[in-house]
Amino acid sequence: MAPKRKTSDADVDSKPNGSHANKKGRTNLREPHPNAKQTEDFGIVLREFYPPEMSNERCQAYNDGTIERPIETLEKACRDTADQRRSINAGKAVVHWFKNDLRLHDNRALHTAFTIARDHQIPLICLYIVSPEDFEAHLTSPARVNFILRTLERLQRDLAEVDIPLYSETQEKRNRIPSRVVELCQKWGAKHLCGNVEYEVDELRRDAKLVRLCAENEIDFAPTPDTCVVTPGALSSQQGKQYAVYTPWFRSWLAFLKENPDYLELSEEPGSNLGDARKTFADLFDCSIPTAPRSKQLPGDEKVRFEKLYPAGEHEATQRLEKFLEEKATKYDEMRSDLSGEYTSILSPYFACGALSARTAVVTAKRLNKNWLDRGNQGYVSWISEVAWRDFYKHVLVHWPFICMNKCFKPEHTNIEWEYDADQFQAWCDGKTGFPIVDAAMRQIRHCAWMHNRTRMVVSSFLSKDLLIDWRRGERYFMEHLIDGDFASNHGGWGFGSSTGVDPQPYFRIFNPLRQSERFDPDGEYIRRWVPELRDIQGKAIHDPYSTKEAAAIAEKQGYPRPIVDHADSRARALERYKRALHG
Numbered sequence: 142m143a144p145k146r147k148t149s150d151a152d153v154d155s156k157p158n159g160s161h162a163n164k165k166g167r168t169n170l171r172e173p174h175p176n177a178k179q180t181e182d183f184g185i186v187l188r189e190f191y192p193p194e195m196s197n198e199r200c201q202a203y204n205d206g207t208i209e210r211p212i213e214t215l216e217k218a219c220r221d222t223a224d225q226r227r228s229i230n231a232g233k234a235v236v237h238w239f240k241n242d243l244r245l246h247d248n249r250a251l252h253t254a255f256t257i258a259r260d261h262q263i264p265l266i267c268l269y270i271v272s273p274e275d276f277e278a279h280l281t282s283p284a285r286v287n288f289i290l291r292t293l294e295r296l297q298r299d300l301a302e303v304d305i306p307l308y309s310e311t312q313e314k315r316n317r318i319p320s321r322v323v324e325l326c327q328k329w330g331a332k333h334l335c336g337n338v339e340y341e342v343d344e345l346r347r348d349a350k351l352v353r354l355c356a357e358n359e360i361d362f363a364p365t366p367d368t369c370v371v372t373p374g375a376l377s378s379q380q381g382k383q384y385a386v387y388t389p390w391f392r393s394w395l396a397f398l399k400e401n402p403d404y405l406e407l408s409e410e411p412g413s414n415l416g417d418a419r420k421t422f423a424d425l426f427d428c429s430i431p432t433a434p435r436s437k438q439l440p441g442d443e444k445v446r447f448e449k450l451y452p453a454g455e456h457e458a459t460q461r462l463e464k465f466l467e468e469k470a471t472k473y474d475e476m477r478s479d480l481s482g483e484y485t486s487i488l489s490p491y492f493a494c495g496a497l498s499a500r501t502a503v504v505t506a507k508r509l510n511k512n513w514l515d516r517g518n519q520g521y522v523s524w525i526s527e528v529a530w531r532d533f534y535k536h537v538l539v540h541w542p543f544i545c546m547n548k549c550f551k552p553e554h555t556n557i558e559w560e561y562d563a564d565q566f567q568a569w570c571d572g573k574t575g576f577p578i579v580d581a582a583m584r585q586i587r588h589c590a591w592m593h594n595r596t597r598m599v600v601s602s603f604l605s606k607d608l609l610i611d612w613r614r615g616e617r618y619f620m621e622h623l624i625d626g627d628f629a630s631n632h633g634g635w636g637f638g639s640s641t642g643v644d645p646q647p648y649f650r651i652f653n654p655l656r657q658s659e660r661f662d663p664d665g666e667y668i669r670r671w672v673p674e675l676r677d678i679q680g681k682a683i684h685d686p687y688s689t690k691e692a693a694a695i696a697e698k699q700g701y702p703r704p705i706v707d708h709a710d711s712r713a714r715a716l717e718r719y720k721r722a723l724h725g
C-alpha cells in the first residue's frame with residue numbers, strides 16, 4: 142500500500158480553527174470561560190494576544206504522523222536541494238548567519254563556515270538580523286533584547302580581532318528575512334551560507350523556505366544542528382516512539398552519548414580571516430549594532446543595573462561556568478534548592494542567547510568529574526542532568542510542535558475550566574498575594590529578570606492551582622520578563638508546575654507554598670531580601686505572617702496584604718476542576 146501522503150502544516154496551522162468550543166462542547170481557551178469572573182480588560186488581553194488554538198484533531202494528526210512537522214519540512218528542503226547544492230562553486234566569500242548562537246567557541250556552523258572559507262582562501266563574513274516582529278511574536282523581554290544586543294557588541298569586537306566583520310541590520314518585516322539574506326549573499330558574492338538550526342516552529346519554517354530560495358539562487362545553505370547536546374529526533378524508545386517522560390529519555394540520552402562520543406567533540410573557534418577581508422569588505426567593519434526596537438527598550442538606569450548583573454559575552458559565560466564548576470558544583474545536589482544563597486550557576490541567560498553551548502558545559506563538567514556523565518560526584522552528575530532538561534524540552538518541542546500554538550501538551554487539558562480574576566492575576570504579578578515566598582519570587586523576577594528554579598515551580602503552581610488562572614497567562618508573563626526566556630524550557634516548566642504540559646510526574650502535583658517556604662528558605666533570608674515589609678518579623682512566622690499576633694501586627698503596619706486565597710480550599714477546588722476536565 143502506498144504510504145499516506147503527509148500534508149504540510151505550513152499554511153494550515155496559521156488559520157483560525159474557527160471554533161471556540163472543543164469536541165465535548167466545552168469552551169476552550171481562546172476565550173475566557175463564559176462563567177468566568179472577569180474584568181473587560183482581562184478578556185481583551187486574552188483575545189488580543191492568544192493566537193487561535195489548534196483543534197485537538199490536528200494535534201492528534203501530528204501525533205499520528207499524518208501532518209508534516211516543521212522539522213520534517215526543513216529536512217525535506219535540505220534533501221530536495223542536496224544535488225543542486227553539491228555543484229555550487231566557492232564564490233567570493235562565505236557567510237555565517239548568527240541567530241541564538243552568539244559565540245565563537247564551539248559553534249558548529251561557524252566552524253564549518255570558517256573551514257570552507259579557509260579551504261577556498263576566501264573571506265568569512267558574519268551576519269545578524271535584528272527582527273522586531275520576531276521579538277514581538279516570541280514575547281522577548283526588554284532585558285533579554287538588551288542582553289542579546291550587548292552580546293553582539295562583544296562578539297563584533299572579538300570577531301574584528303581576527304579580521305572577521307559582523308554586519309548587522311534591523312529587518313522590520315520578518316517575512317522579508319529569507320529574501321534579504323539571499324540579497325546580502327549575492328551582494329557579497331557568497332555562495333555558501335552557514336547557520337545553526339533554531340527549533341521553534343516559525344524559525345524552522347523560515348529556514349525551510351530559505352534553503353529552497355538559496356538553492357534557486359545557487360547558494361548552498363543547509364542549517365546545522367548545534368543547540369542541543371543530542372540532536373532532537375536522535376532518541377526514541379524501543380517501540381520507536383519519542384519519549385514524553387524525562388527519566389527514560391535521560392537514560393537514553395546518556396546511552397546515546399556513550400555510543401556516540403563525537404557528539405561531545407567541541408569545535409574550535411575561527412582563526413584569522415583569510416583573503417583580503419579588511420580591504421574588500423572595509424565598510425562592513427564600520428557597521429554598528431542596531432539599537433533595540435522602541436517597544437523593547439530598557440530605561441537607562443535598568444540598563445546599567447542589568448549590565449552589572451549579567452555582563453555580556455562568551456568570556457563572561459566561560460568564567461561563570463568555570464567558577465561555578467570549581468567552587469559550587471560539587472555541592473549542587475544538596476544545595477541547589479536552597480533559596481538563601483547563590484548555589485546554581487545562573488548561566489541560563491548565556492545558554493538562551495547561545496553565548497555558551499550546552500555541549501561545552503557538559504564536557505567541562507564531565508572532565509572535572511573524572512570523565513563521568515552519570516557517576517562520580519553527585520553534584521556534577523545532577524548538574525549535567527539539569528543541563529539535559531534543556532535538551533529534553535527542545536526534543537519535545539520538535540516532536541510536538543503544536544505546543545507552540547497555545548496548545549497544552551495533553552489535549553484533554555484544554556477542558557480545564559479556568560478562573561479569570563484580573564485582580565488576583567495582578568496581585569501575583571506585583572508580588573502582593575500575601576504568600577511571602579510567592580511574593581518574594583515575583584519581586585525577584587521584576588528586579589533581576591531571573592528567578593530560581595524552585596520558586597519558578599512554586600509560583601507557577603500557585604497561579605495555575607491556587608488561583609486556577611490559565612497557565613498561559615503565567616507562561617506569557619515569564620517570557621515577557623525573563624532574561625533567559627526560552628520557549629521550550631518555559632513551556633516545559635509551566636507544564637511541570639501546572640500539569641498542563643509535559644508532566645514528568647505520574648501524579649498531579651500541587652505545591653504547598655508554606656511548606657516550600659519553610660523547607661527551602663528556612664531562616665526566611667530570601668523573603669527578607671525581597672519583601673522588605675516583613676524584614677522585622679522574627680522566626681518561622683515570616684513564612685505566614687498573619688499566623689501570629691506579633692507578626693500580623695508588623696505585616697499590617699507595613700501594608701503587607703493578607704493571603705488572597707486559602708490554600709486548602711484552593712487545593713480542593715483545583716483537584717475537583719482538573720478531575721472534572723480529565724475524567725468528564
Ligand SMILES: Cc1cc2nc3c(=O)[nH]c(=O)nc-3n(C[C@H](O)[C@H](O)[C@H](O)COP(=O)(O)OP(=O)(O)OC[C@H]3O[C@@H](n4cnc5c(N)ncnc54)[C@H](O)[C@@H]3O)c2cc1C
Nearest residue numbers: 485486487488489527528531594597626627630631634635
Ligand atoms: C515555570 C518555569 C519556567 C521556566 N522558564 C525557563 C526559561 O524560560 N528559560 C530557561 O532557560 N529555563 C527555564 N526554566 C528552567 C529553570 O528554572 C532555569 O533554567 C534555571 O532556574 C536557570 O538557573 P541556572 O542557570 O542557575 O540553572 P542551573 O541550576 O545552574 O542549571 C544549569 C542549566 O541547566 C538548564 N536547566 C536547569 N534546570 C532546567 C529545567 N528545569 N528546565 C530546562 N532547563 C533547565 C538551564 O539551561 C540552566 O542554566 C523554567 C522552569 C520553570 C519551573
